[in-house]
Amino acid sequence: MNGLEKELNRGLEEALKVIFESIGKLLKGIFLGIKQLKNLKYLIAFGCMVGIAVSAYFLRGFIFKIEAPIYIQRLIYLTFLCVPIIYLVCIGNVKDKIQEKYRQMFKEIEFKGKDNKYPYFLGVREADKKLIYTFKSNISIDEWKGNKGRLETAMNCNILQYEQENNKKVIQLTTVPADFKIPTMLKWDDQYIEQKDGVIKLGESALQQISFDLNRVPHVLAAGETGSGKSVILRVCLWQMIKKGCKVFMIDFKGGVEFGLRYEDFGEVITERKRALEVLTLLVEENEKRLALFRQMQVKNLAEFNSRTGKNLCRIGVFCDEIAEMLDKTGISKEDKPLFEQIEGKLATLARLSRATGINLFLGVQRPDAKILPGQIKNNIPVRISGHFADKAASEIVLGTTDAGNLPDIKGRFLFKVGNEIIQFQSYYFDDDTMLHDVDVTVGGTLTEMKEVKKQVKGLDDIKIFEETPKVKVKKLEDAEGFDLNFDYNSMWDDALKKGGDE
Numbered sequence: 001m002n003g004l005e006k007e008l009n010r011g012l013e014e015a016l017k018v019i020f021e022s023i024g025k026l027l028k029g030i031f032l033g034i035k036q037l038k039n040l041k042y043l044i045a046f047g048c049m050v051g052i053a054v055s056a057y058f059l060r061g062f063i064f065k066i067e068a069p070i071y072i073q074r075l076i077y078l079t080f081l082c083v084p085i086i087y088l089v090c091i092g093n094v095k096d097k098i099q100e101k102y103r104q105m106f107k108e109i110e111f112k113g114k115d116n117k118y119p120y121f122l123g124v125r126e127a128d129k130k131l132i133y134t135f136k137s138n139i140s141i142d143e144w145k146g147n148k149g150r151l152e153t154a155m156n157c158n159i160l161q162y163e164q165e166n167n168k169k170v171i172q173l174t175t176v177p178a179d180f181k182i183p184t185m186l187k188w189d190d191q192y193i194e195q196k197d198g199v200i201k202l203g204e205s206a207l208q209q210i211s212f213d214l215n216r217v218p219h220v221l222a223a224g225e226t227g228s229g230k231s232v233i234l235r236v237c238l239w240q241m242i243k244k245g246c247k248v249f250m251i252d253f254k255g256g257v258e259f260g261l262r263y264e265d266f267g268e269v270i271t272e273r274k275r276a277l278e279v280l281t282l283l284v285e286e287n288e289k290r291l292a293l294f295r296q297m298q299v300k301n302l303a304e305f306n307s308r309t310g311k312n313l314c315r316i317g318v319f320c321d322e323i324a325e326m327l328d329k330t331g332i333s334k335e336d337k338p339l340f341e342q343i344e345g346k347l348a349t350l351a352r353l354s355r356a357t358g359i360n361l362f363l364g365v366q367r368p369d370a371k372i373l374p375g376q377i378k379n380n381i382p383v384r385i386s387g388h389f390a391d392k393a394a395s396e397i398v399l400g401t402t403d404a405g406n407l408p409d410i411k412g413r414f415l416f417k418v419g420n421e422i423i424q425f426q427s428y429y430f431d432d433d434t435m436l437h438d439v440d441v442t443v444g445g446t447l448t449e450m451k452e453v454k455k456q457v458k459g460l461d462d463i464k465i466f467e468e469t470p471k472v473k474v475k476k477l478e479d480a481e482g483f484d485l486n487f488d489y490n491s492m493w494d495d496a497l498k499k500g501g502d503e
């Protein structure tokens with residue numbers, strides 16, 4: 001073979017390569033374009049293109065009457081006939097370019113599956129100012145969540161939600177732009193109160209209202225540096241419990257500073273350790289009775305018990321704004337130690353055993369270290385709310401991650417964690433002066449007789465607190481005299497045995 005032939009062969013090979021590559025690209029473009037037709041917008045446009053091609057076919061007579069050389073007439077006619085294919089190739093190529101962009105993006109942050117493949121971009125759509133991306137990959141949802149920070153930086157957005165489709169390969173990321181801001185002030189409104197038993201609202205994230213159900217997740221820990229808004233968020237919970245007719249106990253060893261006199265109209269404010277132990281002991285007793293009753297009745301939780309029996313066995317909330325006041329044993333005397341230990345023991349028992357019985361703990365803490373919050377209490381508290389912590393170790397203790405270190409230092413801004421999901425939200429602002437107003441609810445009964453110790457507040461009459469702030473006047477908790485039982489435990493027990501036997 002001489003030099004010229006070699007040259008010719010090489011040229012031919014090159015030409016064939018280019019032709020095959022072009023045909024390949026064309027077919028790929030058509031294929032990707034057809035896939036895009038799942039989108040209604042593209043489908044309608046494609047319908048129009050088919051309409052143009054069909055019209056060209058029927059009106060070809062006009063095209064061939066155009067004053068132009070025949071090859072131009074044919075070219076125009078052919079172009080019209082090919083309009084749908086050209087359209088498919090165009091939309092297919094656009095999609096191809098976007099897919100390549102995301103492939104590069106995942107490559108840069110080395111986010112790929114065990115099969116070494118990067119997630120495949122399937123599409124993006126807009127819904128209510130949010131962009132919802134869909135990707136296909138062999139990467140588990142937990143890995144997506146675990147790489148949240150890197151993904152957000154690469155995509156220049158905040159990821160609000162991860163949803164996996166049934167086949168587990170397709171994941172949807174709901175996002176807002178990186179500069180999207182959650183409002184810094186959201187006032188509480190009684191209209192937010194959910195009628196359903198156990199549902200408590202906390203505030204709003206960029207995506208939704210944040211709430212949880214005490215029937216599923218019974219205890220709450222709110223942690224944050226001083227001034228982050230823990231007391232406010234605990235009051236938001238407390239107010240909802242009151243309005244839903246629950247009994248509430250407020251533990252406040254700062255001499256009633258946290259829960260002032262007005263709160264005494266809604267439940268017992270406990271200011272002494274001995275009384276705290278008494279009440280916690282009664283609650284443990286109540287819990288044991290409830291457990292036995294529920295087992296007998298074969299019901300899962302308080303809501304189911306009440307709906308099955310038509311009774312109004314009440315939900316009970318124990319609120320403590322600063323558990324360090326109650327549990328921190330640093331520097332206490334030998335004589336006081338047993339009292340501290342007993343309180344801790346009762347609290348741990350409740351945290352562990354009152355999941356279904358409707359006795360719920362709402363605890364606030366400023367500095368969550370193991371000395372203050374033992375694991376046996378913390379590990380049984382499923383709802384974690386954390387404000388900003390400069391100290392990442394504190395964030396680790398509350399959330400199991402360092403995320404609270406990156407949270408903006410805004411009053412009322414918290415991270416909410418139940419299970420693995422961590423969501424940033426702004427808590428509702430609850431203002432005692434405007435919010436503590438008349439309530440007209442029926443508080444349910446208890447199984448254990450819990451005599452409330454009515455504190456004599458010296459000079460209360462002189463203060464005339466209700467006249468100064470008339471909105472605060474309470475109409476009437478049905479059992480305002482204390483927790484004397486309009487609840488007949490014996491007949492309840494008989495009923496329970498009967499119903500249990502009937503099952």
Ligand SMILES: Nc1ncnc2c1ncn2[C@@H]1O[C@H](COP(=O)(O)OP(=O)(O)OP(=O)(O)O)[C@@H](O)[C@H]1O
Nearest residue numbers: 185225226227228229230231232411412427428429
């Ligand atoms: N959700 C909110 N929205 C706007 N401002 C808030 C919110 N929550 C709290 N604040 C503001 O922050 C102040 C401090 O809140 P709060 O007393 O609840 O903090 P804290 O974390 O309990 O502090 P400490 O641990 O010192 O008791 C409030 O007086 C209020 O002005």
